[in-house]
Amino acid sequence: MKFIMLASLIAPAAAFTRASTSATRYAATRAFSGSSALFANPKVYFDMEVGGKDVGRITFELRADVAPKTAENFRALCTGEKGYGYAGSSFHRVIPQFMCQGGDFTNHNGTGGKSIYGTKVISILALIFFVSQHHHLKLNRSIKYFTIETLQFEDENFVLKHVGKGILSMANAGPNTNGSQFFICTVDTPWLDGAHVVFGKVVDGLEVVDTIEGVGSRSGSTSAPVKIKACGEIKED
Incomplete structure (x- = not known):
């Protein structure tokens, strides 16, 4: 039995950056005031x-x-x-x-x-197929998820x-x-x-x-x- 692996990238299941609350607050306050003199x-x-x-x-x-x-x-x-x-x-x-x-x-x-x-999480779907003795592709129903992190x-x-x-x-x-x-x-x-x-x-x-x-x-x-x-x-x- 011959195995073939096909990997395809799905739309990210979660892609996010946990922006700093205090940095965001500082920038927003400064933008509102129009000046950094008060801070x-x-x-x-x-x-x-x-x-x-x-x-x-x-x-x-x-x-x-x-x-x-x-x-x-x-x-x-x-x-x-x-x-x-x-x-x-x-x-x-x-x-x-x-x-x-x-x-x-x-x-x-x-x-x-x-x-x-934060972390940027990308889900990758790996589909495992095999070639049957009749040369037809059949799904082995094995799905694996991987995450890639960046800091x-x-x-x-x-x-x-x-x-x-x-x-x-x-x-x-x-x-x-x-x-x-x-x-x-x-x-x-x-x-x-x-x-x-x-x-x-x-x-x-x-x-x-x-x-x-x-x-x-x-x-x-x-x-x-x-x-x-x-x-x-x-x-x-």
Whole structure:
């Protein structure tokens, strides 16, 4: 008996993105007011360790007024409110006079990470047929479903530029592949404009960035482990 498998893609049984409630609310409120002046951009922090020693805090302002979806992704990964995030993860790639990269809290080597933005589920119907001894196709009634998940999101915009030290931007693997990996610039990097989404900047703790940069190398490997010991959001009254 000879088996033939035919696979066909059905209309997605479920295709959705769980957009961030707070990002959506922020954008809607700003659109209604016509101004961002009444709303403060969120601030978040990393408490850093280098070589197992505390080296201080980096504080970021997230530009939710320009890139609300990207800013919300980073904020929620700092708080860990989705059940996963940056706490305990490392900076896996540090190149002096360029940037410090982190955010891979799944594989810890630059190949992983994920955003907060849902899963896109696609159902695939696999129909198993067999050829009977009379050379007629008969359905074996075996139906299998598969799901494909993606935890990346699109490039929101390229309004903000890589204008200098302390700029916070998304690392990616090409267009529209934003997850959780990010980098902090240590110099002007204008060649990254239009390819990586800038969504914030360091507002305090540049000396900590200097310390991290100091254990980097041309290859990106670090001479000592660089770890985000703790992180979260700074609530301002």
